[in-house]
Amino acid sequence: MSFIQYLISGISLGSVYALIALGYTMVYGIAKMLNFAHGDVIMVGGFTTYTICSTLGLHPIIGIIVSVVVCTLLGITIEKIAYKPLRKASSPLAVLITAIGVSYLLQNLALLIFGANAKSFTSVVSMEPIKLADGQLSITGETIVTIVCCILIMIGLMFFINKTKAGQAMLAVSEDKGAAQLMGINVDGTIALTFAIGSALAAIAGVLLCSAYPSLTPYTGSMPGIKAFVAAVFGGIGSIPGAFIGGILLGVIEILSKAYISSQMSDAICFAVLIIVLLVKPTGLLGKNIQEKV
Numbered sequence: 001m002s003f004i005q006y007l008i009s010g011i012s013l014g015s016v017y018a019l020i021a022l023g024y025t026m027v028y029g030i031a032k033m034l035n036f037a038h039g040d041v042i043m044v045g046g047f048t049t050y051t052i053c054s055t056l057g058l059h060p061i062i063g064i065i066v067s068v069v070v071c072t073l074l075g076i077t078i079e080k081i082a083y084k085p086l087r088k089a090s091s092p093l094a095v096l097i098t099a100i101g102v103s104y105l106l107q108n109l110a111l112l113i114f115g116a117n118a119k120s121f122t123s124v125v126s127m128e129p130i131k132l133a134d135g136q137l138s139i140t141g142e143t144i145v146t147i148v149c150c151i152l153i154m155i156g157l158m159f160f161i162n163k164t165k166a167g168q169a170m171l172a173v174s175e176d177k178g179a180a181q182l183m184g185i186n187v188d189g190t191i192a193l194t195f196a197i198g199s200a201l202a203a204i205a206g207v208l209l210c211s212a213y214p215s216l217t218p219y220t221g222s223m224p225g226i227k228a229f230v231a232a233v234f235g236g237i238g239s240i241p242g243a244f245i246g247g248i249l250l251g252v253i254e255i256l257s258k259a260y261i262s263s264q265m266s267d268a269i270c271f272a273v274l275i276i277v278l279l280v281k282p283t284g285l286l287g288k289n290i291q292e293k294v
Contacts, residue, residue, distance in 0.1 A: 005137055006259045007252060012143035012212065014251020015150035019205035020228030021235070021243035022157060023198030029238035030174045030194045033083060033095055037102035039225015041078075041199050044106060045071045045206030046216050047114060050121055060124035067203045075199025076192050078102055083195075084188065103222075110218035123211040142212045149204065154244045157197075161240065170194060174238075223267075227254075230274050236287025245285060 020042060027035045045067045052063035082102050086094045127141025161167035172180040173190045181187050202221075209224060210216050227250060235246025253273055257266035277285065 002259075006255050008137075008139055008143060010252030010255035011248055012140075012146050012251070013255060014231075014248035015146045016205050016209045016212070016247075017224065017228045017231045017251050018150050018244045018247025019153065019201050019208070020224060021232040021247045022154065022240060023201045023205075024229050024232040025235075025237050025240060025243040026157075026170075026194050027198050028232070030170045031083075031087075031191045032174075034099065034229075035078075035083075035195070035198070036096070036099040036225070036229075037078060037082075037106060038198065038202055039221035039223075039228070040103050040106035040110075041071050041074060041202040042206035042209065042221035042225060043110060043216075043218060044074060044221075045203030046121065046210040046220055047110060047119075048203070049124065049207050049210070050119055050216055053124070054119075054122055060126075064124060064204070064207055067207060068200045071199040071203035071206075072196045075195040075202075078199075079192055079195040084191075087191075107218045107222075114218065116217065119216040121210040121214040121216045123214060124207055125211050140212075142208070146208045146212065149208065150244070150247075153201065153204070154240060157240050166190070166193060227267075227270065230270065233284055234274050234277055236284030239284070239286045242284055242286035 020038065023038055023041075024035065027033055027038070048067040048070045049060070049063040052058050052066050053060050082098050083095060086098060123142060125141040125145050127144060129141060130139045130144070131137070132139070161170060169180070169185045169190045170193070172183065172185055173187055177187050180190075205224075205228075206221065210220065228247065231246035231250040232243045233246070234250060235242030235244070237243075250270055250273075254266050254270050257269040261269065281287070
């Protein structure tokens with residue numbers, strides 16, 4: 001029974017990783033950029049909800065909505081100020097270094113505003129735990145909401161990408177920015193929309209993460225952000241189902257490693273599994289080989 005409990009916890013944690021990984025994979029798949037500040041947008045979402053709910057005492061729904069709006073605007077601003085001027089840079093390292101700089105900027109701003117001490121985050125989920133097997137198995141409300149949200153968001157994203165005009169524009173931009181622009185697609189607007197969606201997902205992930213693990217610091221999003229990037233690569237970066245599967249698998253591996261091997265070694269085991277998968281399948285589980293024209 002304890003194995004099932006650990007498995008459920010792993011799926012819950014993996015669902016958070018999957019939500020964050022969806023933001024990574026959308027930005028990379030369409031804009032071909034690695035936004036390493038994405039993890040810190042999670043932290044901004046957590047602190048926004050904390051301020052609205054704990055400091056101002058407003059309803060959690062208001063906190064979530066404000067958090068999504070703030071992170072969406074932040075994502076658009078980051079793309080416009082930090083990444084857009086470097087889109088045609090000769091070296092991709094310029095964007096990578098800028099992303100790291102934006103990450104440290106957000107962390108230090110949070111340190112100045114909220115301080116280094118951990119804040120106690122009140123869960124936005126009011127659902128009572130579900131008891132199964134005569135109370136031996138307990139599924140928390142946070143776990144249920146996180147898993148359901150992740151599945152619904154993944155389905156919604158796939159529908160948006162494949163069935164809407166804006167989604168088709170994203171696919172066109174991901175294939176060839178120059179050709180898409182010649183066809184009348186607003187490339188800048190499409191990339192900004194991608195950052196907006198990814199940042200909104202980061203806000204939701206931040207709220208769910210802090211609800212399940214109720215401690216909030218300026219560094220809250222750093223490690224989950226890195227692990228979500230690992231999940232995106234694991235599943236095949238650029239693939240929405242791949243990000244979902246990679247996030248779930250990574251969460252399960254992490255929780256089972258902590259339970260049965262070593263809590264200190266769990267992160268190392270996650271990264272080791274990634275290395276093994278990439279050695280066998282360099283594009284990730286659902287990734288596709290891309291033929292570059294020369």
